[in-house]
Amino acid sequence: MSAVAEKDRAVVQLLLDAGTCPRCVLRFCSVGSQLLYRHPLQDLLKDLQEFLKSSQGKEGTVCLDVADPPCKRLRLEHKEEGADELNHNGAIPQLPSAGSTGNAGNAALSGNTALESSAGRVCNVCLGILQEFCEPDFVKKVCQKVNSADYQFTSFVFSVSLPPQLSVRERAAWLGVKQQMRNLGLPLAKDDIVQLKEAYKWIIHPQLAEELGVPADGKSLFEVSVVFAHPETDEECHFLATACPDCFKPAKNKQSVFTRMAVIKALERIKEEDFLKHFPCPPSSPKNLCDALEIQCNNGAVFVAGRYNKYSRNLPQTPWIIDGERKLESSVEELISEHLMAEFKADSFNFSSSGREDVDVRTLGNGRPFAMELVNPRRIRFSAEEMKRLQQAINDSSDKIQVRDLQLVTRSAIGRMKEGEEEKTKTYSALIWTDKAIQREDIAFLDDIKELRLEQKTPLRVLHRRPLAVRCRLIHSMRSEYLDQHHFRLHLRTQAGTYIKEFVHGDFGRTKPNIGSLLHRTADILELDVESVDVDWPPTLAD
Amino acid sequence: EGAAGPGGAERYFTRWYKPGTAGAGQGQAEPGGSGALTPLCALLADVKGRPCEDFCVLQHSNRRVAGGGPAPGRPRAAICVITLAEAHPLLQSGKTIKNINYQISANCSRLQNKVSGKSKRTCLFVFQMQGAQFLTELAPLCRISSSDGEEYTIYSCIRGRLIEVNENILTNPALLQEKPSTEGYIAVVLPKFEESKSITQGLLTQKEYEEVLMKRRSSAS
Numbered sequence: 001m002s003a004v005a006e007k008d009r010a011v012v013q014l015l016l017d018a019g020t021c022p023r024c025v026l027r028f029c030s031v032g033s034q035l036l037y038r039h040p041l042q043d044l045l046k047d048l049q050e051f052l053k054s055s056q057g058k059e060g061t062v063c064l065d066v067a068d069p070p071c072k073r074l075r076l077e078h079k080e081e082g083a084d085e086l087n088h089n090g091a092i093p094q095l096p097s098a099g100s101t102g103n104a105g106n107a108a109l110s111g112n113t114a115l116e117s118s119a120g121r122v123c124n125v126c127l128g129i130l131q132e133f134c135e136p137d138f139v140k141k142v143c144q145k146v147n148s149a150d151y152q153f154t155s156f157v158f159s160v161s162l163p164p165q166l167s168v169r170e171r172a173a174w175l176g177v178k179q180q181m182r183n184l185g186l187p188l189a190k191d192d193i194v195q196l197k198e199a200y201k202w203i204i205h206p207q208l209a210e211e212l213g214v215p216a217d218g219k220s221l222f223e224v225s226v227v228f229a230h231p232e233t234d235e236e237c238h239f240l241a242t243a244c245p246d247c248f249k250p251a252k253n254k255q256s257v258f259t260r261m262a263v264i265k266a267l268e269r270i271k272e273e274d275f276l277k278h279f280p281c282p283p284s285s286p287k288n289l290c291d292a293l294e295i296q297c298n299n300g301a302v303f304v305a306g307r308y309n310k311y312s313r314n315l316p317q318t319p320w321i322i323d324g325e326r327k328l329e330s331s332v333e334e335l336i337s338e339h340l341m342a343e344f345k346a347d348s349f350n351f352s353s354s355g356r357e358d359v360d361v362r363t364l365g366n367g368r369p370f371a372m373e374l375v376n377p378r379r380i381r382f383s384a385e386e387m388k389r390l391q392q393a394i395n396d397s398s399d400k401i402q403v404r405d406l407q408l409v410t411r412s413a414i415g416r417m418k419e420g421e422e423e424k425t426k427t428y429s430a431l432i433w434t435d436k437a438i439q440r441e442d443i444a445f446l447d448d449i450k451e452l453r454l455e456q457k458t459p460l461r462v463l464h465r466r467p468l469a470v471r472c473r474l475i476h477s478m479r480s481e482y483l484d485q486h487h488f489r490l491h492l493r494t495q496a497g498t499y500i501k502e503f504v505h506g507d508f509g510r511t512k513p514n515i516g517s518l519l520h521r522t523a524d525i526l527e528l529d530v531e532s533v534d535v536d537w538p539p540t541l542a543d
Numbered sequence: 544e545g546a547a548g549p550g551g552a553e554r555y556f557t558r559w560y561k562p563g564t565a566g567a568g569q570g571q572a573e574p575g576g577s578g579a580l581t582p583l584c585a586l587l588a589d590v591k592g593r594p595c596e597d598f599c600v601l602q603h604s605n606r607r608v609a610g611g612g613p614a615p616g617r618p619r620a621a622i623c624v625i626t627l628a629e630a631h632p633l634l635q636s637g638k639t640i641k642n643i644n645y646q647i648s649a650n651c652s653r654l655q656n657k658v659s660g661k662s663k664r665t666c667l668f669v670f671q672m673q674g675a676q677f678l679t680e681l682a683p684l685c686r687i688s689s690s691d692g693e694e695y696t697i698y699s700c701i702r703g704r705l706i707e708v709n710e711n712i713l714t715n716p717a718l719l720q721e722k723p724s725t726e727g728y729i730a731v732v733l734p735k736f737e738e739s740k741s742i743t744q745g746l747l748t749q750k751e752y753e754e755v756l757m758k759r760r761s762s763a764s
Contacts, residue, residue, distance in 0.1 A: 457707075461555065464605055464619040464733060468706055505552045508624065509711050509718070509726035522725075524554070 004029050004051055012048055014180045019285035020173065021123035022048055023130040023203075027194040028177060034202040041131060121285050125173045126196055127166065127230050128289035134203045138292070143211040145295040146224055152379045153222035153299065155214050158205060160197060161227040163290065164263040165236040169283045170196065171267055175275060176282030221300030221380075227293040232286055234258075239278040240266040302374050304340055305409040305417070305538040306391070307367035308332060308353075312400040313360045313527075318351065320359075328359065335401050337372060339394045345378035352414070354421045354535050355496065358528075365427075365532040367404060369417050382408065384541075405541045413538070420496075420535030425476060427493045427534070428500050431527035432515060437485040442519065446480045446490065457510040459502045473498040490515070491531065501525050553725055556601035559743050560628055560752035561700040563596035595759070597628035598700050599724065600746060620739030623701055625684065625730045627723045630756060632695065634723055639690040640716040645708055647683050651676075653708045653730070675704040675733075680745060684708060684730050687719075701742050703734035 004012060008029040015025045022044035023037055031037075036044075122128045132138060146156075174193065205216040208224070237258040241248050244266040248257045267275075275281075310317075310332055319334060320327045333351040341349060353370035357363055382390070384407075391406040452475040458466050474495040481489040492500065499511065504525040506514035516523040601624040627634055645653040656676050678684075678699040685708065688694045699705075708730045712719045719727040734742045747755065 460552070460603060460622055460624065460731065461605065463622045463706060463731065464603075502552075506726070507552050508728050509709075 003033075004031060004048070009052065010180055010184055011177050013052055014177055015125075015173065015282065016048060016052070018173070018176065018282040019121045019124040020282070021121075021126060021131050023134075023199060024123055024125040024173075024196075027196065027199055028173065030192045030194060032194065037130075037199050037202050038206065041134075122287070122289050124283045124285045125166075125169050127163075127169070127233070127286055129160075129162065129166075129196065129200055129228065130203070132289050133228075133292065134200070134207075136207065139204065139207045139211055141292075142208065142224065142226065142295055146212060146297055149297045150378055151222060151297055151299055152381055153214060153220070155217040155220040156208065156212060156222045156224055157218055157220040158201065158208060158216060159223055159225045160200065161225065162197065162260070163228060163230045163234070164258055164260045165230065165233045166196065167260070167263050167267055168236050168240070168279065169233075171275065172279050172281045172283040175272060179276075179281065223298045223300075225294075225296050225298065227296075228290045229293050230286070230288070230290045232288050236279070237263050240270065243270045243274050243278065298376050299378065299380060301411070302344065302377050302380055303371055303409045303411055303414065304344075304374065304406060305369065305371045305413065306336075306403045306406040307369050307533075307538070308336065308363065309365075309367040309402045309404075310357065310361075310363040310400065311402070313362060315400050316359045317353070317356045330400070332401055335398050336370070336394060336403060339390060339397065340372055340374060343379065343382075343390055344374045346374035347376040349374050352417070354417045354424075354533055355426070357530050358501075361528045361530060363530045363533075364429075365530070367402070368530070368533045369420060369535050369537055371409065371414050371417055373411075405538050407538055407541060409538060416537045417535065420533070420537060422496055424496055424534045425493055426496060426498075427491065427531040429529045429531050430490045430492065430500060430504055430525050432488055432490055432504055433524045433526050434486055434488075434519060435522040438482075438488065438519065438521070439485070440482045443480045443482060443488055446478045446518070449475070450477055451475075452478075452513070454498065454503060454514075455512050456499055456502055457507070459499050459507050460510070471497065471499075475503070487526075500528055553601065555604050556624065557604060558749050559600045559602060559746035560749070560755075561598040561600065561698075561746055562752070562755055595630045595632060596695060597630045597752075598698065599626045599628040600624070600700050601626060601724070601728075602743065620703070620734040620736045620742070622706070623703065623732045623734065623742070624728050625697070625700060625732060626728045627697070627719070628752075629723070631723075632693070633687060633689065634720055638720070640687060640719060641690045642688045643685055643713055643716055643719070644687070645685045645713075647685070653684055653705065654710070656705050656707065675706065678703060678705055678732060697729050699730070699732060700746070701732055701734060702738060703732040703742070706731040706733050 004026070011028055012025055015028060016022075020028075022041055025048060026037060026044070039047075123131055170193075201216075209216050234256075240263060241257070247262050247266040247269065249262075250257055314328065315330065315332060316328055317332045319331045337349050337351060340346075350373040351370065352373075353368055355368065357368070387406050387408070391403055394406075395402050454471075454473045454475060456471045456473060458468050458471075475498065476493040476495070478493075479491040481491070483489060490504075492503075494500070499507075501507075502511040502514070504515045504523055506512075506516045506523070509517075514523070603621045603623070605619075605621045632638065633640065647653060653676070679702050680698065680700055682699045684697045684699055684705075686694060686696050709728050712727055712729075719729075721727065
């Protein structure tokens with residue numbers, strides 16, 4: 001177990017004098033025992049004071065015991081002269097006088113000096129983070145916020161955002177300690193200072209876990225986040241801009257240029273002498289605590305996948321709004337998301353699918369794979385039964401679309417859907433009109449054409465938003481169905497990314513060959529249906 | 544029994560007409576060009592002795608098609624296809640096309656219009672558009688000579704970026720005469736979005752054009 005050792009004496013003295021809280025003192029002494037940090041602040045302060053009172057030169061180390069009460073602490077003799085021995089260069093030490101044990105171990109150790117009043121002072125290094133913000137009151141406040149937000153979760157991760165000046169103060173405290181050690185002619189201990197955030201989590205995680213009834217887990221999808229700010233000292237970072245100007249690029253938004261990352265970068269670069277010139281080491285005590293600005297909850301996104309059929313020839317896949325005006329009522333996306341958003345109680349959604357069809361094209365057969373990302377859902381757990389009911393609710397609410405195989409999937413599964421979009425074949429059924437009359441014999445040859453190679457320039461109808469290019473695509477096979485002298489139905493199996501309408505009418509000759517050129521007529525497409533999207537994802541569910 | 548309306552690719556286009564421009568045939572661009580060529584030019588054409596060199600601009604109505612949902616990136620104007628109007632001399636019986644030339648001048652060939660790319664991404668699209676030649680209404684697209692010694696210049700008729708010229712008519716000039724409104728098109732031009740409404744101000748609707756044709760016939764008789 002780590003402990004505060006004899007070699008740390010000068011550090012402890014210096015920091016406590018400067019107004020550093022006991023927990024930060026432990027951090028600077030590289031104390032790695034999580035349990036120790038969880039001791040009440042007053043106990044820790046008393047232990048440190050006791051440690052300082054003990055005589056120098058005692059053999060072995062003084063252990064601040066990490067076991068739960070009753071404490072088996074070594075009781076050391078008070079030695080008033082011991083104080084003077086500490087500081088060889090004449091700095092006046094401030095130690096509590098002997099016989100101060102009469103009070104109960106609470107805040108007021110009356111009659112004592114600045115040392116003990118550091119119990120009431122806001123820590124000059126952590127600005128209160130390891131003090132007030134570890135107390136049950138704050139924990140309660142956080143948990144109240146979490147519970148009122150009404151999330152479903154089985155674990156949590158607690159993330160904090162600290163004001164950048166904390167890094168500056170940490171450095172300042174460290175440099176102050178370093179200087180002191182040099183003056184004393186003592187070797188400097190290796191700087192594994194325990195990180196502030198880490199120590200904070202050691203203290204607060206168990207309390208939050210107890211109150212919320214679920215464990216803390218770094219990989220949890222449910223995040224409770226707190227933003228701390230300390231406006232009183234916001235300008236403490238500014239001197240870094242003169243020392244390392246190129247670390248601070250003007251931000252596009254009006255936000256401060258002094259971000260945590262920029263400050264840390266500058267602190268890596270700045271020379272010790274420059275730092276010492278501009279900033280008191282160790283840092284001074286602030287007047288106020290940090291403010292906890294926001295306590296927010298966020299659940300990681302969940303993904304719902306399925307396949308949809310589209311039976312309307314007047315329904316876009318995504319909402320169709322031009323100049324703020326809706327051009328067509330509803331959309332595939334909205335008809336599906338409406339129910340999912342309500343059930344999962346999410347903030348928003350992102351809809352994606354394995355390709356898409358035009359407004360006037362139906363999607364038949366097994367339907368088209370889609371995935372719906374639900375952002376910050378309040379509810380995350382759904383049984384297979386519940387998903388089935390949700391699917392039924394969607395299907396009952398509209399005859400324009402139907403969904404199947406509705407299920408929860410992982411984020412990585414989406415990749416399979418997108419790969420399907422580019423690689424897998426599709427089959428279609430097209431109703432074709434010709435200007436000049438046709439007989440059965442005229443179209444029979446289409447059935448024999450295999451792997452027909454097309455060169456399709458970007459269709460005119462999408463040229464305003466897609467670059468001009470030539471696509472080579474394959475029509476794997478076709479099957480014709482003669483209807484009358486000017487109509488026939490054509491079934492096609494094609495490579496992904498083939499523009500079917502342009503294959504039929506030729507798009508001003510920019511898709512070659514096309515049905516018109518093959519039949520030596522002018523052809524037009526009257527109706528198009530997607531018969532199948534040959535992607536075997538998401539997994540088919542038994543009914 | 545035929546298809547509803549004009550068949551095939553032309554279905555989604557609106558037809559606008561530019562009656563024969565006269566005299567300004569040599570110029571490339573009219574700086575700050577007013578662009579508002581009025582029906583008066585039809586009469587000018589007759590005066591200059593170059594009657595009926597009329598063009599038809601097919602303006603796509605993009606709003607009606609494809610997928611639904613907002614187009615990525617900035618809004619864009621509808622694409623326009625430049626074609627010969629039926630009254631154009633080159634489309635009258637007896638005319639044989641001898642040569643079609645996209646080389647407008649020593650330095651300028653419409654075939655070398657750099658608009659190409661493989662990416663679907665909008666940023667590349669913008670880059671492409673910047674490389675494409677910018678045309679004003681009187682910018683020549685190509686010159687066509689007929690076997691009877693006549694030479695005709697085909698003009699852009701609208702302001703915008705040249706997307707492509709039709710290379711199919713180079714290999715098969717008959718296309719121009721057989722299917723002037725589809726496979727025999729001359730070029731595709733994309734107007735600036737800010738100008739998409741004013742584009743058609745210098746052009747005539749189908750009805751207005753038919754009135755011009757009527758006037759010609761009556762003044763000829």
